[in-house]
Amino acid sequence: xxVIEQKAGSPKRRLGDLVFANLTFGSGLLILVALAGVxxxxxxxxxxxxxxxAADLDGHANFIAYVWPLVFxxxxxxxxxxxxxxxxxxxxxxxxxxxxxxxLAVVIGYLVDLLAAVPSVVYGLWGISFLGPRLAPLYxxxxxHLSWIPLFKxxxxxxGRTILTAAIVLAIMILPIIxxxxxxxxxxxxxxxxxxxxxxxxxxxxxxRLSVFPYAKSGIVSAAMLGLGRAMGETMAVAMVLSxxxxxxxxxxxxxxxxxxxxxxxLKFSDSTGVQVNALIASGLVLxxxxxxxxxxxxxxxxxxxxxxx
Amino acid sequence: xxxxxxQHVPLTHPRLxxxxxxxxxVISLALAALxxxxxxxxxxxxxxxxxxxxxxxxxxxxxxVENRRAATNRFVTTxxxxxxxxxxxxxxxxxxxxxxxxxxxxxxxxxTWSMKNVFGESGGxxxxxxxxxxxxxxxxxxxxxxxxxxxxxLVEYGAKSxxxxxxxxxxxxxxxxxxxxxGLFAYALFTLLFGPGTKIGFAGGLAxxxxxxxxxxxxAEEMLKLVPDDLREASxxxxxxxxxxxxxxxxxxALAGIITGVTLAVARVIGETxxxxxxxxxxxxxxxxxxxxxxxxxxxxxxxxxTQPGANPKILQxxxxxxxxxxxxxxxVLNLIARVAGKILAPxxxx
Numbered sequence: 001x002x003v004i005e006q007k008a009g010s011p012k013r014r015l016g017d018l019v020f021a022n023l024t025f026g027s028g029l030l031i032l033v034a035l036a037g038v039x040x041x042x043x044x045x046x047x048x049x050x051x052x053x054a055a056d057l058d059g060h061a062n063f064i065a066y067v068w069p070l071v072f073x074x075x076x077x078x079x080x081x082x083x084x085x086x087x088x089x090x091x092x093x094x095x096x097x098x099x100x101x102x103x104l105a106v107v108i109g110y111l112v113d114l115l116a117a118v119p120s121v122v123y124g125l126w127g128i129s130f131l132g133p134r135l136a137p138l139y140x141x142x143x144x145h146l147s148w149i150p151l152f153k154x155x156x157x158x159x160g161r162t163i164l165t166a167a168i169v170l171a172i173m174i175l176p177i178i179x180x181x182x183x184x185x186x187x188x189x190x191x192x193x194x195x196x197x198x199x200x201x202x203x204x205x206x207x208x209r210l211s212v213f214p215y216a217k218s219g220i221v222s223a224a225m226l227g228l229g230r231a232m233g234e235t236m237a238v239a240m241v242l243s244x245x246x247x248x249x250x251x252x253x254x255x256x257x258x259x260x261x262x263x264x265x266x267l268k269f270s271d272s273t274g275v276q277v278n279a280l281i282a283s284g285l286v287l288x289x290x291x292x293x294x295x296x297x298x299x300x301x302x303x304x305x306x307x308x309x310x
Numbered sequence: 311x312x313x314x315x316x317q318h319v320p321l322t323h324p325r326l327x328x329x330x331x332x333x334x335x336v337i338s339l340a341l342a343a344l345x346x347x348x349x350x351x352x353x354x355x356x357x358x359x360x361x362x363x364x365x366x367x368x369x370x371x372x373x374x375v376e377n378r379r380a381a382t383n384r385f386v387t388t389x390x391x392x393x394x395x396x397x398x399x400x401x402x403x404x405x406x407x408x409x410x411x412x413x414x415x416x417x418x419x420x421x422t423w424s425m426k427n428v429f430g431e432s433g434g435x436x437x438x439x440x441x442x443x444x445x446x447x448x449x450x451x452x453x454x455x456x457x458x459x460x461x462x463x464l465v466e467y468g469a470k471s472x473x474x475x476x477x478x479x480x481x482x483x484x485x486x487x488x489x490x491x492x493g494l495f496a497y498a499l500f501t502l503l504f505g506p507g508t509k510i511g512f513a514g515g516l517a518x519x520x521x522x523x524x525x526x527x528x529x530a531e532e533m534l535k536l537v538p539d540d541l542r543e544a545s546x547x548x549x550x551x552x553x554x555x556x557x558x559x560x561x562x563x564a565l566a567g568i569i570t571g572v573t574l575a576v577a578r579v580i581g582e583t584x585x586x587x588x589x590x591x592x593x594x595x596x597x598x599x600x601x602x603x604x605x606x607x608x609x610x611x612x613x614x615x616x617t618q619p620g621a622n623p624k625i626l627q628x629x630x631x632x633x634x635x636x637x638x639x640x641x642x643v644l645n646l647i648a649r650v651a652g653k654i655l656a657p658x659x660x661x
Contacts, residue, residue, distance in 0.1 A: 042494060119581020122581070234488070292487075
C-alpha cells in the first residue's frame with residue numbers, strides 16, 4: 001500500500017547520481033556538437049566563398065577552378081609523403097616489435113615519440129634552412145640526368161624548396177603515427193602463431209611474412225590512412241618549405257610547384273579581406289571534408305578489425 | 311627386397327659465422343671510403359655507398375654458403391635496421407641544428423623583452439611566452455573537464471551502449487582534424503559572434519581545445535579502464551553511491567595516468583602554429599588580455615620571424631632559432647614531467 005514501494009533490483013535513483021550521469025553524458029554530447037559546429041560554422045562562413053568572383057579567387061573563374069589545383073597539390077604531397085613514410089615506418093615498427101632486444105626497443109620507442117613531439121613549425125624551419133639546400137644538388141643531378149622522367153623534368157630549383165622536399169618533411173612528420181599504430185598491432189600477433197612458424201623452420205622474415213603481416217593487414221591499412229590524413233592537413237611545414245605557385249603539375253623538382261589547401265590558407269589568411277577570407281574558409285571546408293572521410297574510413301577499418309580479433 | 315640406399319642427409323645447414331655481418335660491414339665501409347676519397351665524395355656519399363655494398367654483399371655471401379631463404383632473411387634484417395637509421399637521421403640533424411643555432415640566442419634579454427619598438431637589434435620573446443602560456447592555459451581549462459567527463463561517461467555510464475561507441479568513434483575521427491581547420495572554426499565562430507576580423511587569445515585557446523579534447527578523452531578513457539572492477543564493487547557494496555565511487559575511488563586510482571595524459575596533450579598542442587596564426591594573429595607587444603587584441607605565441611613568432619624578417623633578416627631569423635630552441639625545451643620538459651609524474655603518482659600495486 002505504501003507509495004515508496006521499490007522494485008527489487010532497481011534501487012532509488014539518488015540526485016547526485018542523476019546529476020553526475022547527465023553531466024558526463026552532456027560533455028560527451030558537447031564533443032559531438034563541437035564536431036558538428038566545425039562543419040556548420042565553416043559552411044556558414046564559406047558559403048559566400050563558393051560563389052566568389054575571379055577578383056577574390058586569385059584570378060580563377062570560379063571556386064572549383066580555384067580549389068582544384070590546391071586539392072591536387074594536397075593529394076600529391078600527401079601521397080608522396082606516404083610512399084616514403086610507409087616502408088620506413090614498417091621497418092621501424094618491426095625493429096621495435098620483433099628485431100631489437102627489449103631495452104633497445106624501449107629506447108627506439110622514446111626516440112620515435114621524440115620525433116612526434118617536435119612542433120611542426122620547427123620542422124618547417126629545419127626543412128627550409130637545412131634540408132632544402134642539402135637536397136638541391138640532388139635535384140640538380142636528377143634534373144640533368146633523369147629529365148626524361150616527367151616527375152623530374154626540372155629545371156631544378158636552386159633553393160630546393162620543391163614539393164618533393166615538402167613531401168619528405170611531411171613523411172618525417174607522419175612517420176611516428178604510422179609507426180606507433182603498426183607497432184601496437186605487430187605486438188598483438190598471437191605468440192603461438194609466431195612460435196608455430198619458427199618451429200616449422202621458418203626464418204625470422206618468413207615468420208613475419210606468414211604470421212605477423214596477415215594478422216596486421218587491416219591495422220597497417222588504417223595506420224597508412226591515418227598518416228595520409230595527417231599529411232593532408234599538415235600546414236606549417238608545407239607553408240614554410242614549399243615555394244608554391246599553385247599550378248597543377250607532376251614535376252616534383254621545379255620552381256613552379258602546386259600548393260596545398262592548408263598551406264595556401266596559412267600563407268594568404270592574414271592578407272585577405274572580405275570575400276577572399278570566405279573563399280579561404282570554403283577551401284578549409286573542402287579540406288575538412290576530405291580529411292574527415294579519410295579518417296572516418298581508417299577508423300572504421302580499425303574498429304572492424306577489433307571486432308574480428310575478439 | 312629393395313636395396314637400402316645410404317644417403318647422407320646433413321642435419322644442419324652450413325651457416326655463416328656470427329661475425330659475418332660485422333666483417334661485411336667493415337669491408338663495405340672500407341671499400342666505400344676508398345672509392346669516396348679517391349673520387350672526392352662527401353661523408354654522406356660514402357655512407358650511402360657503404361650501405362648499398364653491405365645490402366648486396368651480405369645476402370650474396372649468405373646465398374653462396376647458406377641458402378636462398380637465409381639470404382632473404384639477412385637482406386630483410388638489414389633493411390629493417392637501415393630504415394630505422396634513416397628515420398633517426400632527421401631527428402638528430404634537427405635537434406643538432408636547433409641546439410647549435412638556438413641555444414646561443416637565449417639570454418636574460420631574450421626571455422624578458424618583447425619586440426615592441428625594437429628595430430635593428432635583437433629583442434626578446436617575452437610577449438610570445440606569455441601569449442603561449444595564456445592560450446595553452448585556456449585550452450587546458452576547457453578541454454580537461456570536458457575530456458575527463460566524457461571519458462567517465464564512456465567507461466562508467468555508456469560502456470557498450472550505441473551512443474557511447476558513436477562518441478568513441480567520432481572522438482577518434484576528431485583526432486585527425488587538421489589543426490588549421492580548428493583555427494578556421496574558431497575564427498568563423500568569433501566572426502559570427504563579434505564581427506569579422508576578431509582575432510583574440512580566447513579564440514586561439516578554443517581552437518587548441520578542439521585539438522586537445524580528443525587526446526584527453528582517449529588517454530583518460532584508457533586509464534579509467536585500467537581501474538580494477540573490484541575497487542568499484544567494493545565501494546558499491548559499502549553503499550557508496552555511484553557518483554561518489556567515481557569521484558573518491560576511481561578517479562584517485564587513475565590520477566597518475568590522467569595527469570600524464572593531460573601533460574602529453576598540453577605538450578602536443580603547445581607547438582601548434584596554424585590555428586593560432588588564423589585565430590590569434592600576431593603582435594609585437596605584450597598582451598595579457600585574452601578577450602581583446604591579437605596575441606603573439608611562440609610558434610607564430612618563429613614563423614613570422616623566419617619568413618617575414620623585414621629589414622634585418624639575420625637578427626630576426628636568429629631569434630626564430632632561439633625561440634625554436636625554447637619551444638623544443640618546453641615540449642621536452644613537459645614530456646619528461648609526464649613520464650616522471652606517471653611513475654611517482656602511480657598507485658602502489660600489490661593486492
